[in-house]
Amino acid sequence: MLQSYSLHVHSVSGIQWRKKWPIAPNLEVAINVDGIPIAQTHRKRDFVPMWNSLLPLSAGGPTSVIGLQLVRHHAVGKPNTCAKGEIEIYVPIPLKSVGKDLEPTSGLALIVHLARIGRDQVIEIAIADAVEDSAVLGSVPTSDLRRVTGFALQNSDSNLVSSLEGLLKSLTSRLDVVVKIGGVIAKIHPFAELAYNVLTSVYDVVKKQQNTDQSIVQLVNTMVDVYLFTKDVNSLPDIERIEGVVSLIVQETARCALFIREYMAHGFAARLVGQIISQDTQTIQDFMAAFHKHKQSLDWALGVHIAFTINNARDIAQCSLEVAKDTQQLEILKNLNPVKMNSNRDGCLPGTRCDILSLIITELTKPVSANSQNVFWLYGVAGAGKSTIATSICQTFNALGLLGASLFFTRSNEASSPSFVIRTIAYSLAKSNTQMASEICLVMHQHPHIIDASIEDQFQRLLGEPLDQAKDHIHGPIIIILDALDECSDPESRRRLISLISNRFTTLPLLRILITSRPDLDITAAFRNQSSIVKMPLDIATPSSLEDIRLYIDAEMMDVRQMHFSWDLDPTWPGEEKINALGTLAAGLFIWASTATKYLRNAHDPNDALDHLLKKGSDLDALYAVALQSTKFWEDRTFAERAQACLAAVVLGKVPMSDTTINALLGLDAKKSSAHVFFKLGCVLQWAPGKSAQILHASFGDYLTDHKRCSQESWFIDPTFWGLKLAQGCLQVLNTELQFNICRLEDSHITNTAVHDLPNRIATYIPAHLSYSSRFWADHILGAKWDEAILTDIENLMYNKFPFWLEILSILGDLGIGINALRRVGEAAKVNDLKLAQYISSSSYI
């Protein structure tokens, strides 16, 4: 008798082509049953095709074999088979009869039908099974799910509930010991506290429930066993001795607690069904294995009395979030063209910001539910410490494997643009979760130009839909951090992003989004009345903020004393009274305390410098003035101008530049290098010879360029004046250094991708200052006041070097920048020089 089947041909993985074909091959899958051709998929022209074809099949008997061939079609000539494989429909397993029930026979076989099915079908089968069981037992003979659930609840083992209750009680009390003794150990405390809070909430749920699962009881039992060490460790030195292992254990506990909470939230019937899906079962086993391993490490560390750390805790149990390993997927994902915006700073000094960190962690890890608030906005004045808090949160969730994406915006980074945000989040999510990776790759396949779409479209296709599809494979919250949103471009450019965050991000309950920013008008206006956004001001005047700053100053003084070792300062220098006085002057502003202590570190005479600081008062501008004044640059007019130019390049530069690049732009030679300026500004700039110079804090750039705050000072940087100077520097570089075939390519007709050593050639022939000038000259020119000299420089570039400029942009992969720049300069030229404007508008058509 004929039996019908459906075959879903999805895609092919692991293809390695022998040759690099210039055109994607045309591929199809041909299907036969028992050697007879039955069907084929549509052809797909792709190196990694996805067919997604559903094909009906018929087979004659239990031994039928389905043959599948990957066939390549050519423009001319016959198609050829690249790969083939077979599946048997039935798998008979030979059995031997045992016992007395069966006659001995040689042909006894169990026939197994193996097929992959979807989650819905699994649930259907499980419910049908449960209904059948209940019918056999004669209690609830109905197919109604609710009644099946009720049946399952009534018949579950109440002993398990009480044993889980008992175990959780003892686990939380042991964890409480760790929270208390680990209170000041930053490595342990946030994780222990999170685990404690979550487990307490699980305990409350369990007390109310009438049922539970054996596997969860076993898991909690294993954890309790690991925490036996709390009985022996009563003193702080002891816990410090085993700090490394304990830190891993509490991280694991926090992860596990979050998983248990999500798992328990699904209700018994759903969990019963979930067992069949087995993903949760696998996760539970992974956790058990990890805890056993930690227990061994701990026993060893306690036994041999040495501190012991295991690197890479995440290797041990990759539980809820897995890394996308498929290299082909990674290749596809790279087309999202994401940007790197990681935090490269330190988190909070241990012992500071404890309350706010704990509050944020609790908010971000609240149970997933459709109507909970999932966007958390921390706002406060410049330098209050928001980004440092965001960094600590980022580190905490990264260690827990729950960090989905983190974007730390900075004004000096061209990547801090709204257009990169959604695709960078999508890329990071895909990298942290295999299911998300598959879903996003599918979107990229269906919408190859998605990164050129509007951010609303990108949101829907790259976040909304994939998260919805992958939701069953995501345990618990995924944390997204957007730090310093006010530094993401300007209010006009980020208008749609802000609206997306306040209206649409709140519809993604699986994501927990921490946003930090200054209370800029556009952001405040958008978030103010949005009920699904938790608003949290970072108040600098609270007693705990003041105490945190005092702690910070105290800790920083150790560095100051070390720097000034030749002064033989007392180990308690400058004494409690002066530390308190500095704390009072900082008035809750971390940036004041941080700049002040850096100033003391770099000062020639620490005692003099400290007295000077104490006299100046708490104004941040006054502090910056003290730091700048102390360089003594401003007494000599020529030197002052050079220092000002160097600072302007750092503050107005479109990307961070090294001292050598800045020298080339400003026409400074080695004797007058910008390095001399940067060397003396360690308390406000981050710089090392040959490395890029960046301001340590955005508020310093604000101060230097604010007419109202420092126009009377020699260091004031008027953006219109210095913007023009930088534009002139760029144009002079371009007019001198641009030339035909700058990278010495053998053939100028081939594409960039065909030049295998292009990166080496770029490094050799295009120095950083030439690349910077090519990309940003037009940005500096806009908003500046044109004069005769700059007009001559622009004309020179346009009439004499224009093709070479386009060539360099094309090599750098930045042609888009050139076209945009031309358009904007063309508009500005209309006001200044009509002939040039006409020339530019005709070049724009090239």
Ligand SMILES: Nc1ncnc2c1ncn2[C@@H]1O[C@H](COP(=O)(O)OP(=O)(O)OP(=O)(O)O)[C@@H](O)[C@H]1O
């Ligand atoms: N808890 C902390 N522990 C140690 N240092 C801190 C802490 N908070 C802030 N700082 C220091 O203070 C400086 C300013 O803090 P941060 O950059 O976090 O402020 P912010 O509120 O994000 O400022 P802005 O809004 O201007 O970006 C940091 O560079 C850091 O050195």
